[in-house]
Amino acid sequence: MHSRQQILSLYKSLMKESNKFSSYNYRNYALRRIRDAFRENMNLTDNNQITKIVKDGYRNLEIIKRQVLIGDLYKSDKLVIENVKLLA
Amino acid sequence: MHKCVFKLKGFYSLVNNRNCSQLSSIRLLSTDLRFSIKDEVCEGRPLYLDAQATTPLDPRVLDCMLPYLTSFYGNPHSRTHAYGWESEHAVEKARMQVANLIGADPKEIVFTSGATESNNISIKGVARFYSGKKKHVITTQTEHKCVLDSCRALEGEGFKVTYLPVNQNGLISLENLEKAITPETSLVSIMTVNNEIGVKQPVAEIGRICKSKKVFFHTDAAQAVGKIPIDVNSMNIDLMSISGHKIYGPKGVGALYVRRRPRVRIEALQSGGGQERGLRSGTVPTPLVVGMGEACDIAISDMEYDHKWMEKLSKRLMDQIFEKLSHVIRNGDPVHSYPGCINLSFAYVEGESLLMALKDVALSSGSACTSASLEPSYVLRAIGADEDLAHSSIRFGIGRFTTIDEVDYTAQKCIHHVTRLREMSPLWEMVQEGVDLKTIQWSQH
Numbered sequence: 001m002h003s004r005q006q007i008l009s010l011y012k013s014l015m016k017e018s019n020k021f022s023s024y025n026y027r028n029y030a031l032r033r034i035r036d037a038f039r040e041n042m043n044l045t046d047n048n049q050i051t052k053i054v055k056d057g058y059r060n061l062e063i064i065k066r067q068v069l070i071g072d073l074y075k076s077d078k079l080v081i082e083n084v085k086l087l088a
Numbered sequence: 089m090h091k092c093v094f095k096l097k098g099f100y101s102l103v104n105n106r107n108c109s110q111l112s113s114i115r116l117l118s119t120d121l122r123f124s125i126k127d128e129v130c131e132g133r134p135l136y137l138d139a140q141a142t143t144p145l146d147p148r149v150l151d152c153m154l155p156y157l158t159s160f161y162g163n164p165h166s167r168t169h170a171y172g173w174e175s176e177h178a179v180e181k182a183r184m185q186v187a188n189l190i191g192a193d194p195k196e197i198v199f200t201s202g203a204t205e206s207n208n209i210s211i212k213g214v215a216r217f218y219s220g221k222k223k224h225v226i227t228t229q230t231e232h233k234c235v236l237d238s239c240r241a242l243e244g245e246g247f248k249v250t251y252l253p254v255n256q257n258g259l260i261s262l263e264n265l266e267k268a269i270t271p272e273t274s275l276v277s278i279m280t281v282n283n284e285i286g287v288k289q290p291v292a293e294i295g296r297i298c299k300s301k302k303v304f305f306h307t308d309a310a311q312a313v314g315k316i317p318i319d320v321n322s323m324n325i326d327l328m329s330i331s332g333h334k335i336y337g338p339k340g341v342g343a344l345y346v347r348r349r350p351r352v353r354i355e356a357l358q359s360g361g362g363q364e365r366g367l368r369s370g371t372v373p374t375p376l377v378v379g380m381g382e383a384c385d386i387a388i389s390d391m392e393y394d395h396k397w398m399e400k401l402s403k404r405l406m407d408q409i410f411e412k413l414s415h416v417i418r419n420g421d422p423v424h425s426y427p428g429c430i431n432l433s434f435a436y437v438e439g440e441s442l443l444m445a446l447k448d449v450a451l452s453s454g455s456a457c458t459s460a461s462l463e464p465s466y467v468l469r470a471i472g473a474d475e476d477l478a479h480s481s482i483r484f485g486i487g488r489f490t491t492i493d494e495v496d497y498t499a500q501k502c503i504h505h506v507t508r509l510r511e512m513s514p515l516w517e518m519v520q521e522g523v524d525l526k527t528i529q530w531s532q533h
Contacts (some may be wrong), residue, residue: 021147021389023142023493025136025489025490025491026147026489028489028491029488029489029491030147033393036393047218058404060148063147063148063151064147066125066151067147067148067150067151070147071147072149076133076135077132077133079132079133079134079135080132080133080135080448080493080497081132081135081493081497082132083131083132084497
């Protein structure tokens with residue numbers, strides 16, 4: 001059984017870590033995917049299912065942490081669209 | 089080049105004949121001569137909108153692959169030690185993941201180096217194995233080059249090949265297919281989703297026809313697997329080619345589905361150690377295969393989610409372009425198509441010059457294999473597009489990692505440059521004047 005607080009803190013750490021992706025596309029995808037997944041599963045009541053999904057969330061959190069590191073090691077230049085935003 | 093000069097001369101003589109030399113000076117005045125493409129190019133890497141050529145590796149996929157690129161380096165075929173066993177276990181898990189995605193049995197999956205190899209093995213392998221009694225193969229004119237080239241090779245060996253034409257919407261006619269099948273036919277090969285125009289062929293119906301006529305059905309599903317639901321049993325598919333790098337997996341790996349019941353027999357192309365049931369000898373690349381397995385696993389859980397995203401973005405892109413520009417034609421059937429692939433022809437604009445102007449967006453006019461040549465795409469010619477429209481086509485490929493901002497930026501740039509290039513074009517001006525270009529007799533050709 002997971003408390004509301006536990007799940008909220010998982011959400012927060014997932015978003016926080018995803019924000020660190022240096023790649024524009026990976027970062028935006030991760031933020032969008034996490035937000036949509038939590039919204040989609042907001043009304044789940046089956047405890048077994050919730051436990052499974054939360055476990056998946058923690059697994060993904062570890063993946064994101066590692067991939068952010070790798071992304072930082074092999075950075076590329078910023079995309080055109082990021083620079084346009086900086087100018088605007 | 090020569091042709092162009094003649095065309096221009098023709099244009100001027102025509103303009104003079106029509107006593108409207110005034111018109112061309114108006115055009116000259118209204119064209120912004122100070123325009124320089126260099127001023128417009130922004131700093132930074134281009135946006136990627138070419139998802140049909142290849143897709144970026146999903147970070148989740150890379151995360152699964154890395155252990156097999158570092159610590160677990162055993163040969164999956166080594167049966168005498170733990171290094172081999174752990175690799176073999178990983179390969180078998182990946183085989184199951186690929187099989188789950190298409191509703192197959194893991195034993196029916198053969199790992200290859202990509203969809204090109206899978207296509208080669210299925211077409212040449214099946215045709216050659218059954219060549220004693222049957223020497224006829226059917227395919228379509230809009231297939232990928234590797235299918236057409238494999239068929240060409242078979243023709244050299246004395247096989248008869250029927251290249252089915254397609255309708256204007258890019259779909260084949262099932263009647264034509266039924267008529268083309270003879271008792272001599274051993275294989276029908278028709279792709280699921282076209283790589284250039286995104287058209288979805290009626291695979292289930294084709295499978296049914298092939299089954300009733302007892303002909304093997306191969307489909308090149310490189311652009312379809314993981315993006316649209318596919319079930320090899322309900323669709324009666326006997327052989328299917330899958331590519332790793334089109335589904336956010338690594339390059340250099342693919343798979344071939346070969347039905348076991350009723351068994352499809354294949355003459356292997358490559359001789360060697362007999363890996364993959366002898367159909368594809370050579371050590372299986374564990375890290376790549378593991379990555380492809382994970383990519384398939386993600387596709388199972390995210391297919392619906394990704395598909396909704398593609399629909400949203402492609403609608404957004406097309407709405408913006410069609411709202412601001414006239415004379416834009418979408419190539420291929422608008423309904424029976426995969427939304428992530430949009431092929432548009434901008435009339436009176438030369439596709440290559442538009443691609444050059446759109447330097448900060450990575451786009452293509454067609455397949456990556458033929459993007460080096462300036463010839464118009466054979467797929468567009470097969471669907472009956474006029475020569476000029478075939479020259480002015482651009483393919484927009486939307487993927488899992490494409491954002492709304494990228495689509496808006498692309499649409500905006502595209503509208504801007506099409507308008508600019510049209511303003512420079514004498515043909516566009518004549519169209520605005522109400523001249524039907526088809527009726528013009530160009531003086532020199």
